[in-house]
Amino acid sequence: MSGKIPKYFINDLLYRTNIVDLINTRIKLKKKGRNYQTNCPFHHDKTPSFTVSFEKQFYYCFGCNIHGNAIDFLINYENLTFIESIEELALIHGLLIPFEKNIISEKNDYFKKQKLYLLTDQISKLYQKNVILTNSACEYLIQRGISKNMMKYFYIGFSSFTWDLFSKKLNIKKEFEKELLDYKIISINKNNQIYDSFQGRIIFPIHDKYGRTVGFGGRTIKNISPKYINSTETNIFYKSEQIYGLYQVKKKNSKPKYLLVVEGYIDVIILTQNKIDYVVSSLGTSITKEQVKILFRNTDTVIYCYDGDNAGKNAAWRTLKITLPYISDKKTVKFIILPENEDPDTIIKKEGAENFQIRIQNALTMSKFFFKNILKGIDLSSNDDKFYLSVRALPLINCISSDTIRIYLRQILARIIGILDDYQFEKFLHQKKNNNKVLQYKSKQTQMQTLIALLVQNPNLSNLVTSINKFKHSKIKGIPIFLEILKTCLENPKFNTGQLLEFYRDSKIINILKTLSTLDHMIVEDKIQPMFLDLLKSIYKKNLEKRQEYLLAKERTNGLTIHEKKEIWSINKKIKNS
Missing domain, CATH: 3.90.980.10 (DNA primase, catalytic core, N-terminal domain)
Structure with a gap:
């Protein structure tokens, strides 16, 4: 890479850059002796082990051993490529990169x-x-x-x-x-x-x-x-890496105490107009892990405020699940639950800025919001439901990097279930896991389950299937159910999910359809159609590969007919082009 951008230019950039200032604009450093220290941003760090040397223009973590110069820091912290990190430093210093003449692209x-x-x-x-x-x-x-x-x-x-x-x-x-x-x-x-x-x-x-x-x-x-x-x-x-309004927030405060995340552009503007000047938007209801990282780079507390309709509530829950791996002892999230059919724009106009500020002050903590949602539909008098609660909650709790927060949430979960002793809690989980096959099914999603779930939840997706014939003789588990539902949807183009379930009320597959109708596939609305088509393509390819394996095995033992040889040639071509 050094042959593509002249070494002298890279050296000049590093010479012009004060690594302490560069890092300090992103994470707060404290002077300690000749160096600067903070908690490491690259691993869960209980005590400051991340050291930055002004003299060496170098950073090093004694905990995870990550180290490097200003370019390395941008690559690791901002997830930039080498070229992008050079562009970033060049921009800071108002320089153009003098690419070598023989490097065109x-x-x-x-x-x-x-x-x-x-x-x-x-x-x-x-x-x-x-x-x-x-x-x-x-x-x-x-x-x-x-x-x-x-x-x-x-x-x-x-x-x-x-x-x-x-x-x-x-x-x-x-x-x-x-x-x-x-x-x-x-x-x-x-x-x-x-x-x-x-x-x-x-x-x-x-x-x-x-x-x-x-x-x-x-x-x-x-x-x-x-x-x-x-x-x-x-x-x-890149939509998944942009935060609307963050530039305006940072103009007023380089390190805001909070960032309030709302859904829409107008929500950001109206709240800012009402002196709530730390409002941003993730460009829609679905937040990405890249956006979460950006939010936490700029503040320690993120407050999510979604619309009060079902879509907003579902988005808030999805957002928490995406955010959990990035929560730490210093980084946390809160949630504001708006009244039914209200959004930040409408409610601040009705209630005024002062009342909206009260909503912000009373925002639900992460733990309260987590258990409020995960307890929905749970009957705590039922041992099966208690186990199901554990199956749902523990994987989410375990993805949090902070030991303190994980232990705290596990203790709350144990108390809710009614078990105060850690050993008894683990024993309860082990016993129930061995004899609960239904919940094991619920906790695993195959491609076919997701495909059928998407169709059950969105019957209009049936219009995207251009050919049924290529799936008719498939040996893949679940294809008969998929084709059956697909046929029903095509014959009844105005069906919604409720109507589809009603159609199969007394059938053998009704329980499967009920389960799949509530399956949390974690796919945002505008990605449902592309995901459905991708799954169709993947399953069709898998079907071809199964047939290919069968024909290859037959060729080694009994040989193939001319028709079968043509078929395997056709399959190879289809797989190659898929």
Whole structure:
């Protein structure tokens, strides 16, 4: 890699960089003698064992032995590649990377990224100008209660209903238009017309930590589906790694005490307008582990506040499960449960900022929220239910890195079950595990179970299956049930899950369907269709591989007919192309 970026430039970057300042902007260091110390960010560290030397421009952990320079720290802490860490340091110092002449791809990628930053920023400014020139957009924002100051603070814009209208109104030059097309910021539709995917939408620019515009969220001002869309991913925008509003929060406070995570762009803006200036959004209901890491890099306490509908409640529970591995003695989460059919935007308008602050102060601790949810539907007078509770709770508890928190939650679980002695608790779990096959089935999800569960929970997915014939003679366990349900869904295209279960009420498979109808597959709504298709493809490939194995075994013993030889050739081709 050093041959691709000149060594002198890398050395110059490290010379210019003070590793203490670099690390201190991310984790708080304390001076101790000639060095600086803190708890290690790379493992669960009870006492400070992470040491940073100003003199050596080097860090080292005496606990996990991780070590390195400023570049290594960015690679390990920010999950960057080597090139990205060089870009990060170069950006801090306002330098361009002088790639060697014979290295084409890295140089091109780097300058393409810089050009993409520039174009995204330029069109963002045009969107901002356009919102002022468009009455319907201004009226929508005013009606939502967003002030002009907030429009400026969050750089809110608007994309006109057609590109021609937008282009003429803002005098966009053909050369700039061509660049936008080349970088796929706008596109050409089937009618050979230039098209902006955000047209007719309020634009919410998404910024990185340096304030660069990396992408956009768009909200329709008419009854157009979907209500919200985001930019497609580019080499500067990855939705799973972006936090909306974090740049604005950090402008006011580099290390906020809390970060309040809400679902929507407007929720962030309205709460900020009401002096709650530590609000961010994960760009939707589903948070990712990358976003959790970013949140905890910027604060020690994350407060999740989701909408009061069922989707919001389910999202909050999924979020806790994703967050658990990142909780420690110093890093924690809380939850705000809003009333039914309320979101942060509506409730702060009804109750006022002071009452919303009270909700924040009274947010449920992680442990209370955890047991509130995991106890749903549990009959504590039933030993089977107590065991089922343990089967569900313990894997989640055990993924927490902190020994203290794990022990604390296990003790609460034992008290709920009614066992105060640790030995008796372990004995109870061991005895029940050996004689409870149903719960063992519930705790394991095969591909086929997930596939059928998705279909039972979303019968309209049946329309995505283009051919049933290729599964008809499959030997894979569960295929007959899948095909049976698929046939029913296709014959009854308006069926929902309740209707499907009712259809099979007195059948032999009703208990299986009931179980799968409540299976927590942990797949977010916008990923259900792609996951369903991926599972179909995977199972079809597995089916081909089983047939391939059978034919290969037969060839070694009895030989194959001409028809079977053609079949195995066809299977090999299909597997290769799958």
